[in-house]
Amino acid sequence: MTRTMPGPRHVGRRPARRAIVPLAALLLAGCGGGGNPLGNPPDVNNSGGVTGQKLSFIYFQKCINPIFQAQLQININGVISTNSCAGSGCHDNANGTGGAFRVLPSATQVDLANAANTPDVVRASDMYKNFYSAQGEVIPGSPATSRLVNKPQVLGVLHGGGLIFANDQDPNVKLLQYWISHPSPQGQDEFSVAGNSMFTPADPATGSCNTQ
Template identity: 65%
Template sequence: MRAGLGAALIALVAGCGGGTPLGNPPDIQNGGGGTGGRSLSFAYYQRCINPIFLASLPILGSNPPVTNTCAGAGCHDDANGAGGAFRVRPAAAVVNLASTADVIRASDMYKNYYSAQGEVTFNSVLLSRLITKPLVRGVLHGGGQIFANDLDPNVQKLLYWMTNPIPVGQDELTTDLPAGPACP
């Protein structure tokens, strides 16, 4: 009887055309022409984006006023964070960009870069979780609203990073890039 029930369940799932019996799509693809197969800049990430995740930022509308960091233990800290797939190693050291690719890619800073890049929707950057979550734009963000609007300087840096991929034929470690919004 159990074998028959199991076979019926498998047939039900297979008959759904993939996904689950509840009708969810099998996978959401982030393919297409978004970046044309290009990567986002590690150098810009390290200089301008990672500091956003370490900065003490106000949580808008909190009373009394509260500040927190994205890399905080209750948020996106790699060891103890509760903030989903996006993880930040707060103690990641700045990497010498003259290091070999293997050294850079083995670093904690690169792990932060890789995690952040995973939150980018290349075909529509305004739908990327790095934008929608801290703006609380159509999604719940357990950390509250961090940025007031798209004009926030941090949002501008994120948007620049996401909309200026590395030129075709170069990898994410290239350092020859046009200047973006002001960074430290």
């Protein structure tokens, strides 16, 4: 007697349905990636991008770090609340659950015009720690493939903190895109004075942050 094996359409169907439940639970998570396999990786990977160019610290501390400190509207499955990226439970360095990206809420701007603030001194500051951590979420020169831009918009990647920016027209997204797409010239470090041209007028002390 010949036995007929079940067709491939029956194989593995039930386990596939059960997998939907834990995925849905992940979407309901609060800020961050603690325990979320689809969240940020456990280690910071500061990619040098394709060219190895550095992002501007000058622009970061005046134009980007304030985004992390600001009180922003959060949409998690239609539930609206307000918090900051640096808030406890999100990306706060001490109590955050937001994976590898960490922010020191108390970081203050470093006076780069002060000769005492050498590169070594600046790199030991809280502001630089925020700068370093943020770089782990970007690919210099490529904002479209950088998690720091895509995760808060929930573009092709889950974000435990929900939808922060509705679209790329949000002023904060514009700032992030500009910073990432304008690395320092090849061979120059993150403190390059070329970063001054990212302000109008070209002076970080008095100029406004360019976005285009």
